[in-house]
Amino acid sequence: MSKILVFAEFQNNKLKRSSQELLQFAAKQGSPVVALALGSQSAAGKDSLAHNGAQEIIFSGSTDFDQYNPEFFSSIVSEQIEKSEATIILASASSLAKDLFPRVAAKITAGIVSDGTELTISGGIAQVKKPLYSGKCFAQAQFENCKYQIVLMRANQMIVGPADTSKTATATEITFTKPSLKTLIKQIVKGTSEKLDLTEANIIISGGRGLKDAEQFKLIQPLADVLGATVGATRAVVDAGWVPHSMQVGQTGKTVAPTLYIAVGISGAIQHIAGMSGAKVIVAINSDANAPIFQKATYGIVGDAFEILPLLTEEFKKVLQH
Ligand SMILES: Cc1cc2nc3c(=O)[nH]c(=O)nc-3n(C[C@H](O)[C@H](O)[C@H](O)COP(=O)(O)OP(=O)(O)OC[C@H]3O[C@@H](n4cnc5c(N)ncnc54)[C@H](O)[C@@H]3O)c2cc1C
Incomplete structure (x- = not known):
């Protein structure tokens, strides 16, 4: 065999x-x-x-x-x-x-x-x-x-x-003799996060431009902490310099396949969907009921992320602490 x-x-x-x-x-x-x-x-x-x-x-x-x-x-x-x-x-x-x-x-x-x-x-x-x-x-x-x-x-x-x-x-x-190499890797810069890499993570919360700026983007962190999730982002957020490229999900970022993907303030551009459509359950939070992300989402919440995020964090805290 x-x-x-x-x-x-x-x-x-x-x-x-x-x-x-x-x-x-x-x-x-x-x-x-x-x-x-x-x-x-x-x-x-x-x-x-x-x-x-x-x-x-x-x-x-x-x-x-x-x-x-x-x-x-x-x-x-x-x-x-x-x-x-x-x-x-x-x-x-x-x-x-x-x-x-x-x-x-x-x-x-x-x-x-x-x-x-x-x-x-x-x-x-x-x-x-x-x-x-x-x-x-x-x-x-x-x-x-x-x-x-x-x-x-x-x-x-x-x-x-x-x-x-x-x-x-x-x-x-294995016993080996190191071959003479034509290339030398001088440095690999590793991410500093203690959390699981996006490609391995079981739960991901990603934020988009709807979170307005780098400071407010951090509002997804408390929910991520409660759920033990890894934080991702759209390219718009990466291009704006709010977070590093290592956090980008999508066609020119990482391809992820978590059990749960929460998209906060993300429109759902095809290039973003390309990286996360393998998620088993997708929850979208967006103030625009016509945002394309809702076509992909398993559950959708239409509303202001700044109101919904603290509510979800509190509710999950209650549920998970029992
Ligand atoms: C070649 C190429 C490759 C690309 N690769 C990638 C890639 O790998 N990954 C990627 O993500 N993108 C990629 N893009 C960019 C992509 O086309 C989109 O521009 C990008 O995904 C949009 O990011 P966003 O959803 O954060 O922003 P936007 O499209 O601006 O969406 C923001 C959303 O937030 C919502 N919103 C606003 N305020 C609130 C609020 N208070 N509460 C809740 N929701 C709110 C809005 O309704 C909107 O739907 C690529 C583009 C190209 C051309």
């Missing part, structure tokens, strides 16, 4: 939820599951790979992997995939994986589908549903004549159950 290899990523010393999703999904397929994890966090977090379904772990705790370098990563990951004998390779559609895996696919002559929102594996063949044209339609992709099938799945598309701490796995540390 062909093996499934999951490329696992860690953040703040924890296995990312998106990697948990993939490991638990792979474990349900009845095939042997291999986890590949790179960097010092992977050495410390090896057990969590086993607890989520990996039977075999290939890892390197080397700090050489703590800073992403496309050339270096693609050479090691390609080599490890070939050695592992896995034919289906799963990774989350993170920025790192979306940069890395097309290079890996070229090196090992693999088929690749990214931004998957549904995945089934039958008879060793992966079938992937993915959005096209900014979510206006969906394609069903199937691999043909490929030895290797690489699938990059969007986060929050699969169910995550509790990890089983009684599970163990065999772990092998």
Whole structure:
């Protein structure tokens, strides 16, 4: 039976939820599951790979992997995939994986589908549903004549159950010689937020130009704190300099797929919708009943965000504190 290899990523010393999703999904397929994890966090977090379904772990705790370098990563990951004998390779559609895996696919002559929102594996063949044209339609992709099938799945598309701490796995540390590199990454500037990255978040509250200015934009923070949500924004807000680009949701920002997306003072331009239409439940708060966002929203509140935000915050506080 062909093996499934999951490329696992860690953040703040924890296995990312998106990697948990993939490991638990792979474990349900009845095939042997291999986890590949790179960097010092992977050495410390090896057990969590086993607890989520990996039977075999290939890892390197080397700090050489703590800073992403496309050339270096693609050479090691390609080599490890070939050695592992896995034919289906799963990774989350993170920025790192979306940069890395097309290079890996070229090196090992693999088929690749990214931004998957549904995945089934039958008879060793992966079938992937993915959005096209900014979510206006969906394609069903199937691999043909490929030895290797690489699938990059969007986060929050699969169910995550509790990890089983009684599970163990065999772990092998990678030995490697660092290849001579043509490129050098000098610095990666990381966001300072303690909150989950937008692409991983289960609840997102995004604010738009309707919040008027940078100071009043902060009024969404109390509601985000009560709900444990990550804050996002529209491009209008980013362009105005109220928040950094790392918070932008949309065609030229991040693609998100939370369970709950609350859009506050956002008109619902097609470029914004492109980044958040994968949310399961969308709540829109807008003073204009004809705003296009209401066509996408599961629930709509027509009214002034400055009146509604404090009311919602208080109500959620009451409900969640009981
Ligand atoms: C190539 C390209 C790429 C782009 N990429 C992106 C992208 O990635 N992400 C993105 O977001 N945009 C993107 N845009 C911009 C996009 O077209 C819109 O301009 C932008 O999304 C509008 O942001 P907004 O909804 O915050 O502002 P507006 O469109 O100005 O909407 C503000 C809304 O707030 C409402 N409002 C006003 N006052 C209140 C109040 N007191 N209470 C409640 N509601 C209120 C108004 O009714 C209005 O609907 C892109 C554009 C282009 C051309």
